[in-house]
Amino acid sequence: MSHEHGKGMSIIVKTITRFTVGLIFLYGIYIVLHGHVSPGGGFAGGVIIALSFVHLMLAYGKEAALKKLSKRATSILESTGAMLFLLIALLGFTGGYFFLNFINKGEPFKLFSAGIIPLCNIAIALKVGAGLFAIFVALVLLDLDSEKKE
Amino acid sequence: MSNISSIIPLFTAIPLGGAFVISLIGRKARWISDLLAILTALVICVLSLLSVRIYNMYGVLTYSVGGWIPPVGIGMVLDGLTTFMLVVVNLVAFCVVIYSINYMERFTSKWKFYTLFFLMVAGMNGVIISGDIFNFFVFLEIASVASYALVAFGTEKHELEAAFKYAVMGTIGSLFILLGIALLYGYTSTLNMADMANVLAQKNTTNLTLMVSVMFLMGFGLKAAIVPFHGWLPDAHPSAPAPISAMLSGVLIKSLGIYAICRIFFNVIGISQPISSILMFLGALSMVVGGLLALGQWDLKRLLAYSSISQIGYIVLAIGLATPLGILAGLFHLFNHSIFKSLLFLNSGSVEYITGTRDLKKMGGLSQNAPFTSTINLIGSMSIAGIPPFSGFWSKLFIIVAVVQAGRFGYAFWAILVSILTLAMYLKVTKYAFSGSLKESLKHIKKVPVFMKLSMAILAVITLIGGLLLVPGVDELFLKPAADTMLQGVRYSTGILTGLK
Amino acid sequence: MIIYFLCLVLFAIGLYCVLRKRNIIKIIVGIIISEYAANLFFILTAYRIGGRAPIFQEGVDITNMVDPLPHALVLTAIVIGLATTALLVAIAMRIYEKYGTFDITKIRELNG
Numbered sequence: 001m002s003h004e005h006g007k008g009m010s011i012i013v014k015t016i017t018r019f020t021v022g023l024i025f026l027y028g029i030y031i032v033l034h035g036h037v038s039p040g041g042g043f044a045g046g047v048i049i050a051l052s053f054v055h056l057m058l059a060y061g062k063e064a065a066l067k068k069l070s071k072r073a074t075s076i077l078e079s080t081g082a083m084l085f086l087l088i089a090l091l092g093f094t095g096g097y098f099f100l101n102f103i104n105k106g107e108p109f110k111l112f113s114a115g116i117i118p119l120c121n122i123a124i125a126l127k128v129g130a131g132l133f134a135i136f137v138a139l140v141l142l143d144l145d146s147e148k149k150e
Numbered sequence: 151m152s153n154i155s156s157i158i159p160l161f162t163a164i165p166l167g168g169a170f171v172i173s174l175i176g177r178k179a180r181w182i183s184d185l186l187a188i189l190t191a192l193v194i195c196v197l198s199l200l201s202v203r204i205y206n207m208y209g210v211l212t213y214s215v216g217g218w219i220p221p222v223g224i225g226m227v228l229d230g231l232t233t234f235m236l237v238v239v240n241l242v243a244f245c246v247v248i249y250s251i252n253y254m255e256r257f258t259s260k261w262k263f264y265t266l267f268f269l270m271v272a273g274m275n276g277v278i279i280s281g282d283i284f285n286f287f288v289f290l291e292i293a294s295v296a297s298y299a300l301v302a303f304g305t306e307k308h309e310l311e312a313a314f315k316y317a318v319m320g321t322i323g324s325l326f327i328l329l330g331i332a333l334l335y336g337y338t339s340t341l342n343m344a345d346m347a348n349v350l351a352q353k354n355t356t357n358l359t360l361m362v363s364v365m366f367l368m369g370f371g372l373k374a375a376i377v378p379f380h381g382w383l384p385d386a387h388p389s390a391p392a393p394i395s396a397m398l399s400g401v402l403i404k405s406l407g408i409y410a411i412c413r414i415f416f417n418v419i420g421i422s423q424p425i426s427s428i429l430m431f432l433g434a435l436s437m438v439v440g441g442l443l444a445l446g447q448w449d450l451k452r453l454l455a456y457s458s459i460s461q462i463g464y465i466v467l468a469i470g471l472a473t474p475l476g477i478l479a480g481l482f483h484l485f486n487h488s489i490f491k492s493l494l495f496l497n498s499g500s501v502e503y504i505t506g507t508r509d510l511k512k513m514g515g516l517s518q519n520a521p522f523t524s525t526i527n528l529i530g531s532m533s534i535a536g537i538p539p540f541s542g543f544w545s546k547l548f549i550i551v552a553v554v555q556a557g558r559f560g561y562a563f564w565a566i567l568v569s570i571l572t573l574a575m576y577l578k579v580t581k582y583a584f585s586g587s588l589k590e591s592l593k594h595i596k597k598v599p600v601f602m603k604l605s606m607a608i609l610a611v612i613t614l615i616g617g618l619l620l621v622p623g624v625d626e627l628f629l630k631p632a633a634d635t636m637l638q639g640v641r642y643s644t645g646i647l648t649g650l651k
Numbered sequence: 652m653i654i655y656f657l658c659l660v661l662f663a664i665g666l667y668c669v670l671r672k673r674n675i676i677k678i679i680v681g682i683i684i685s686e687y688a689a690n691l692f693f694i695l696t697a698y699r700i701g702g703r704a705p706i707f708q709e710g711v712d713i714t715n716m717v718d719p720l721p722h723a724l725v726l727t728a729i730v731i732g733l734a735t736t737a738l739l740v741a742i743a744m745r746i747y748e749k750y751g752t753f754d755i756t757k758i759r760e761l762n763g
Contacts, residue, residue, distance in 0.1 A: 039706055043730060079174040086167050092216065098159035099216035135737045139744065284724050291731045295738060302742055307749045311758055314742050318669060321682050321735050328689045328728060329662070335721065336696035 009059050017059035024052040028129070035121040036114040042124025049125060050132035062141060074134040081126030088116050088123060154204060155211040157197060158226045161236060161275040162289070164194050169268035176261030183261040187247050190268060194275070195244040198236040202628055205233045212281065221342035225281035229642070230631025231481075235278045235409050237628070238485055239401045241612070242492045243271050245605040246400075249496050250393040252599035253503065257391070263303060270296035270397065274405040283331055283418075284341050290327070290406055294320050294373070297402055301390045312389035316382040323372030323379070330365035333358065344643035347418045351640050363425055366414050374407020376466055377436035380459050384443075387458065388451035388508070392499020395451060399458045400492035404484055408465055412636055420640040421472050429470030434564050437463030441571040450498045450508045450583065453575060454491070457534065460568060461487045467565065468549045469636075471556050478633040479548035485629075486533070486541040486616050493609040494530040497523060500602055501583065504595040510579065515588030522598060524584045526606050531576035533613045536569050541616025548620075655695060662688035675743045675753045679736065686732045690725045697721035 032045030057065035092100030103115040112118075168190030176183030204211070211228040214220055247267070254260050273293025280286040298320060302313035335341060337358055338349040350359065368379070375383040383403070387395045411429070415421050440459030447453040465487065468480030500523050501516070502508050517524035533540035536547070546569055553562040619629055635642060665688055668681025697718035705719035743753070750758050 043726065076174065079170045082170045083167070083174065086163060086170065090163060090167075093156065097215065097217040098156070098163070098213070135741075139737075139741060284727070288727060288731065291735075295731070295734050298735075298738055298742075302745070305745055310742055310746045310749060314675070314739070314746060317735070317739055317742060318678060318682065321739075322666070322669065322685070324731075324735075325662070325682075325685050325689050329692060332689065332693040332696055332721075335693075341720070341724075 013059050017055060021052050021056050024055060025049060028052060028125075032121050032125040033118065036117040037110070042121035043128050045121070046125035046128030047132060049129035050136070053133050054136050057136070057140070062137075066137070069133065071134070071137055074130040074137070077126055077130035078134060081123050081128075081130060084123035085120060085127065088119055092116075154208060155213045155228070157201060157204065158211065158213040158228050158279055159215065160197060161194060161240075161279050162272045164190060164197070165268040165272035165275065169265045169272065172261050172268070173265040176264060177259070180255075180260055183264050184251050187264045187268070188251070191240075191244040191247040191271075194271070195240045198233075198240040201228060201233045201236055204228070205230065205631060206627060220281070221340050221345040224285050225342055225344070226279045227281035227344075228279065230633075230635040231409070231412065232278055232635075234481065234485070234628060234632035235405055236275065238488050239271065239274050239278065239405055242397065242400045242488055242609075243267075245492065245609050246393045246396050246496070248605035248608075249396075249499070249602050251601045253393055253499055253602060254391065257303070263300075263391075266296045266300050266303070267394075267397070269293075270300065270402070274401065277405055278409060281343050282341050283334070283343050283346065286343075286410075287324075287327060287331055290373075290410070291324055293402065293406060294324060297394075297398060300394045301386045301398075303391055303394065304389075308385075309389045312382075312385035316386035319372055319379070319382045323369045325369075326365045326372070327369035330362045330369065333362050333365070337362075343413070343418050347420070347640040347643035350419060351643075359419055360424070363415070363419055363422075366411075366419075367425070367428065370407050370410045370414070371432070374403050374411065374462060374466070375436075375459055376407075376432045376462065377439050377459065378432070380436065380440070383459060384452055384455045387455040387495075388449060392451075392495060392502065395455075395499070396492040396495035399455065399495055400488040403458070403462060404465075404488055408462070408469070408484060411466075412469060416472075416636045416639055417642045418640070426470050426472050430467055430558070430561060433463045433465070433467030433470050434561050435463070436460065437467060437568045438564055441568040441575070445571060445575050445578070448510050450501065450510055450513075450579065451495070453510075453579065454494055454498060457572065457575060458487075458491055460572065461491065461534070463568075464546070464549055464565065467561060468552060471552055471558070473552060473556050474633065474637055475548065475555060476552040477636050478629060479545060479552045481632050481636075482619065482629055483542075483545035483549060485619070486545045486613070489609055489616060490530050490533040490540075490542060490613050493526065493606060493613060494534065496602070496606050496609070497526045497530060500598045500606070501527075503602070504598060505592055510582040513583040513589070513592065514586045515584070516592065517584040518588050519592070519595060520598070522603060526610055527580065527584060529610045529613060531580060533616075535573035535576050539614070539617070541613055541619075544617045544620055655692065658688050658692040658695065661685075661691070664688075673755050675746060675755060675758075678755070679739050679743060682739065683732070683736060686728075686735075690728055690732070693721050693725050693728065 028045045028048035031040040031048055032042060035041030035045060053065055053069055056068065089099045092098050092102055094102055107113055168186060172183050172186050176186060205228060213226040215224040215226065218224070250263065250267075254263055257263060270293050273289045273291075273296060276289030277286055277293060280289055298313055298317040301316055302309050334346060338346050340346050340349060372379040387399050390398060415425055436459050440456050440463060444453050444456030444460060447456060461483070465480045465484050468476045468483060471477070498508070501513070504520055504523065505513060505516070507513065529540070533542035536543045546565075550562055550565050553565060618624055662685050665681045665683070665685030668684060669678050672678055672681060697720070699715070699717050702715055702717035705716040705722065707713065746758060747753060752758065
């Protein structure tokens with residue numbers, strides 16, 4: 001399994017991937033940042049961001065993807081995302097409540113509105129994106145003893 | 151809303167924060183993760199003890215997350231039962247963390263252990279403080295998923311097999327709970343437990359509530375390992391590392407299983423005669439089956455695991471009586487069992503640590519060169535078997551008295567019989583492992599490290615003085631409020647709803 | 652009404668798969684089926700006759716929507732399901748590594 005991934009896929013897949021991977025990544029960011037004004041949000045956006053890296057890994061092999069986002073980096077990003085989310089929740093105590101939406105909520109349907117919701121979305125996207133990619137890496141790169149013997 | 155109720159969300163926020171900080175910086179050095187873990191556990195332990203005082207001063211406290219007024223927003227509740235369970239969970243968690251400092255040294259990534267551990271603690275605390283049924287489910291799943299991972303922590307053959315079995319059965323249990331929640335939501339159009347109780351009290355109980363009850367009974371029964379649903383426990387609990395066995399047997403099955411049964415059946419749906427009878431029957435069944443199966447085990451930790459099923463049966467039987475004395479005795483036994491079963495599991499961990507085996511046949515005469523372990527085993531065994539000065543005696547006595555008082559003489563007979571069985575199984579442990587002549591292979595064994603001794607000593611002292619909780623005056627502080635909360639039944643909602651609005 | 656029962660039938664199919672199949676991967680698939688049945692059931696409790704998707708948009712009044720709360724809850728339940736499934740698959744791969752088989756009748760070192 002790992003043998004195939006080392007080489008990557010054919011030239012057609014690689015070329016298409018080069019065009020699409022950035023777009024997928026950008027689309028994920030769009031979903032995250034517009035999560036409070038349209039359907040979407042941190043989880044969906046995070047999944048799409050993780051999928052762009054998964055896509056890269058499938059086409060180019062594990063080295064190319066892990067060079068962009070190493071295992072250690074995913075782990076740190078995941079914890080940072082969770083900490084950020086918790087921090088936002090705890091900052092609500094400044095207004096008296098856990099998870100209080102303490103920033104000015106602004107007008108609906110504007111990009112800068114809804115108080116802490118976009119910030120929460122970003123934190124969730126970090127957590128979910130890094131977490132999902134970490135799960136994928138952990139499952140794909142699992143070194144099976146039986147395969148080593150072959 | 152007074153500022154004092156701001157303490158409630160901290161019970162989940164602190165362990166969650168601790169978990170993520172440990173996963174961020176704990177990998178740098180072992181002492182950092184140890185220090186952070188001890189600090190986090192100490193803070194929540196102190197907070198939980200503080201919450202007893204706060205409850206006695208202010209009464210039932212409620213908290214609305216994000217300033218959204220329930221039933222729209224998520225509510226959190228601190229009442230008698232909550233404070234009681236918080237103290238149990240966080241006290242045991244603190245002792246287990248102290249124990250793990252030395253015990254978990256042989257595993258390579260200690261920070262992963264602490265991260266998962268605190269996620270589990272956060273989940274359990276969340277289950278306990280939550281006043282919203284879906285939030286309750288989410289925290290239940292956090293605790294469960296963390297515990298599946300912790301059972302598989304050693305990634306050896308047996309751990310993986312046990313973890314897979316546990317994860318499959320646990321997930322099925324969760325799905326039943328989710329279905330039950332969906333049905334309840336469809337029926338009442340609310341998720342707040344207090345509001346739900348109100349709505350259910352206004353509409354009459356129908357077949358739907360009965361169906362929901364059965365689903366919850368299956369789901370929480372799986373989590374609590376009551377007998378027809380117990381298959382995963384004797385595999386999962388022995389396979390996990392000793393601190394985790396102590397956590398799982400000591401508090402996880404109680405906070406996810408028994409507490410949930412108490413809260414849902416007593417305060418939300420309202421206990422009815424059929425449910426009460428089913429609970430009593432299942433309790434007596436698990437008591438007897440667990441006791442009989444435990445007697446035949448030769449693996450020390452498996453024996454303890456089966457004995458957990460048996461003791462859970464006592465608790466369920468007493469709570470199922472739904473009389474004031476029965477509930478008080480059940481909750482008191484819950485407290486005692488979580489203390490002495492954690493103690494016994496930690497002690498089995500130290501036996502494994504010094505001898506390298508869990509097989510009773512390979513041990514013998516350990517009291518000669520491991521006096522501390524032997525003493526701890528004696529204290530734990532006498533407490534669980536119900537020898538007078540220890541706390542286990544008082545709670546078992548109360549359970550039997552309560553059962554007799556309710557006129558259930560058959561169940562009382564079984565309770566006394568299983569108590570004798572329990573004594574027999576712990577005499578077996580003492581005979582084969584600790585007394586007798588010292589085996590040749592056990593002449594030169596390791597010493598138990600200091601932190602492991604410390605945590606076991608704390609738990610042993612609590613077991614010794616645990617009976618004092620029943621003294622009039624002391625019981626007002628801690629045990630009575632918990633029982634009263636359950637006795638209020640569905641009327642509990644009125645207090646909560648006025649507090650929230 | 653029948654659609655609710657079909658959900659429960661789907662749940663039972665998943666449960667049958669968990670209880671009856673011998674391959675670990677099939678057991679995991681069974682759990683996923685049951686999980687989706689539960690989620691589907693929860694979504695169906697939100698349905699109103701003639702309701703539309705509960706998306707708050709400019710210039711559209713907010714009447715006649717289906718109940719948005721179960722959607723949010725099911726999203727959470729799906730995330731939990733993702734975590735559980737990932738953990739189960741990881742454990743299954745490790746089991747394959749240790750035992751060299753996915754057949755649960757051959758993985759019986761413990762008997763609880």
